[in-house]
Amino acid sequence: MNVLLVYAHPEPRSLNGALRDFTIERLAAAGHTVEVSDLYAMNWKAVLDAEDTTARLDAGRFDASLDSKHAYKNGLQSADIAREQQKLMRADMVILQFPLWWFSMPAILKGWVERVYAYGFAYGVGEHSDVRWGSRYGEGNLAGKRAMLVVTAGGWASHYGPRGINGPMEDILFPIHHGILYYPGFEVLPPYVVHRTSRMDETRFETIRRELGERLDSLQETKPIAFRPQNAGDYEIPALTLREEVAPGRVGFAAHVA
Numbered sequence: 001m002n003v004l005l006v007y008a009h010p011e012p013r014s015l016n017g018a019l020r021d022f023t024i025e026r027l028a029a030a031g032h033t034v035e036v037s038d039l040y041a042m043n044w045k046a047v048l049d050a051e052d053t054t055a056r057l058d059a060g061r062f063d064a065s066l067d068s069k070h071a072y073k074n075g076l077q078s079a080d081i082a083r084e085q086q087k088l089m090r091a092d093m094v095i096l097q098f099p100l101w102w103f104s105m106p107a108i109l110k111g112w113v114e115r116v117y118a119y120g121f122a123y124g125v126g127e128h129s130d131v132r133w134g135s136r137y138g139e140g141n142l143a144g145k146r147a148m149l150v151v152t153a154g155g156w157a158s159h160y161g162p163r164g165i166n167g168p169m170e171d172i173l174f175p176i177h178h179g180i181l182y183y184p185g186f187e188v189l190p191p192y193v194v195h196r197t198s199r200m201d202e203t204r205f206e207t208i209r210r211e212l213g214e215r216l217d218s219l220q221e222t223k224p225i226a227f228r229p230q231n232a233g234d235y236e237i238p239a240l241t242l243r244e245e246v247a248p249g250r251v252g253f254a255a256h257v258a
């Protein structure tokens with residue numbers, strides 16, 4: 001497989017740095033081709049702005065969506081964006097690795113998503129009409145590829161348990177899993193999460209490497225999270241709410257997993 005690792009940590013000698021190196025070695029040893037986007041090392045520009053296109057639609061007013069559409073369609077995107085899109089298109093499997101910062105991804109990685117996920121590439125894809133709301137949530141340009149998060153968190157597993165104070169980890173990661181990965185078409189594998197990172201010693205680090213190694217060895221066989229496809233009958237169109245008979249009584253994030 002071609003694996004793209006998008007990695008966001010400012011310090012190579014960190015726990016994340018060690019897990020990144022381990023991941024690259026493990027995947028390469030299994031015969032996979034690994035490409036790495038090391039966002040801090042690349043000095044990745046995190047903010048989406050008018051500099052992202054080489055020729056704006058309207059010099060007087062920048063429109064984040066329409067300028068993105070125009071630039072993507074006409075080959076006018078800044079080169080760093082186009083390069084990352086090509087890496088995504090080459091990849092069979094994409095891993096996003098990051099420390100949980102303020103209950104989400106570090107800003108540099110969010111900025112990678114905002115800039116690389118252009119209009120026409122990751123959204124605004126497919127037929128939009130009264131009977132169809134585009135090719136997304138299970139369909140789209142990244143369909144047929146798989147994705148997985150590798151996340152480290154300072155909080156304990158119990159803090160992120162079903163009744164933990166931080167809220168369940170699957171809820172915290174839902175906007176990334178469902179909104180960022182499933183939306184443009186990825187099949188999303190369950191995440192690998194390291195909790196309580198301040199309590200690390202050699203024995204625990206060894207366990208983490210073994211567990212992560214097992215996950216990396218089984219990327220092709222692991223069952224994805226069973227998100228409900230938008231265009232397979234579970235949702236009313238154009239309201240895009242679940243049909244009454246689907247998961248009756250269930251609401252919130254969990255209702256969108258079959």
Ligand code: FAD
Nearest residue numbers: 014015016018099100101102103152153154155197200205
């Ligand atoms: P490091 O700090 O580099 O290392 C963690 C431990 O692993 C250390 O004890 C280190 O000695 C050890 N270690 C490092 N490398 C190795 C190695 N090769 N072998 C063995 N041991 C090693 N946490 C939450 O739960 N929720 C949040 O919302 C949240 N928000 C945050 C916001 C910010 C801005 C910051 C800075 C932190 C936040 N945290 C939060 C904590 C954060 O998630 C953790 O600090 C982070 O995940 C730890 O990863 P690291 O790579 O930076 O670890």
